Amino acid sequence: MLARRLLWSLGLLLGPTTALAAATASPPGPVVVDDDEPPPPLVPPAKDTLGGHLVVGASAFMGAPFGELQKGYAARDLGAGFGGMLDLGFGLSRAVSIGVWGEGLAYSGSAACRFWPNVPDLSRDPCSATSFTVGPFVRYHLLQGMRLDPWILIGPGYRSITQETPSGTKAYAGFEYLHVLIGGDYYLTSNLGVGPFIGLDGGVLAKRPQPLFGPGVKTAWHTEFVAGLRVVLDIPGK
Numbered sequence: 001m002l003a004r005r006l007l008w009s010l011g012l013l014l015g016p017t018t019a020l021a022a023a024t025a026s027p028p029g030p031v032v033v034d035d036d037e038p039p040p041p042l043v044p045p046a047k048d049t050l051g052g053h054l055v056v057g058a059s060a061f062m063g064a065p066f067g068e069l070q071k072g073y074a075a076r077d078l079g080a081g082f083g084g085m086l087d088l089g090f091g092l093s094r095a096v097s098i099g100v101w102g103e104g105l106a107y108s109g110s111a112a113c114r115f116w117p118n119v120p121d122l123s124r125d126p127c128s129a130t131s132f133t134v135g136p137f138v139r140y141h142l143l144q145g146m147r148l149d150p151w152i153l154i155g156p157g158y159r160s161i162t163q164e165t166p167s168g169t170k171a172y173a174g175f176e177y178l179h180v181l182i183g184g185d186y187y188l189t190s191n192l193g194v195g196p197f198i199g200l201d202g203g204v205l206a207k208r209p210q211p212l213f214g215p216g217v218k219t220a221w222h223t224e225f226v227a228g229l230r231v232v233l234d235i236p237g238k
Contacts, residue, residue: 061228
């Protein structure tokens, strides 16, 4: 009986001490949670819709010349020009293509007849003129993978202008140092697109006939604003 009381008393004394020791034991270490997200899946680049493609364009456009053909003879006297343009390009990459371009224009020439007031036969339209230009180009395409394909084209060229006058045919020619077009093609199908463009041509007409008024100058600056509509064929297609 005495031994049982001693054990019970010892239990009462040791119980709180054991609980306090358990309570004051060092807390467990921090739990490490792996919050690193898995890397996102690799997204392949957009499909290249230009590199290796053959791009053929045909345009109808009008031109408004200004500047001069020779001393005392303004280029605007040729009148408004109407014609067509062809371009053939090959895609070097998804954004750049190179190629050749050519254009032909027929000018109304009504204002030019004021230099020959006594034209014997106006029905022959002796003051009309034509212009032909050809040259290389580089074209930069701004977008990929869309139906709308905006672009900027730049390139030099060689221009030839022929004018019919009562005193015979007059010829002008020179280097086209600037041929810039800005446009956009909307692809109706994967192969066929259509879109507008505007541009500016500029050149020096080093070859000219005898000037109409007084001594001539060595060069004449010719500039032309153009605007038109282009139809384009992409092979093998976007």
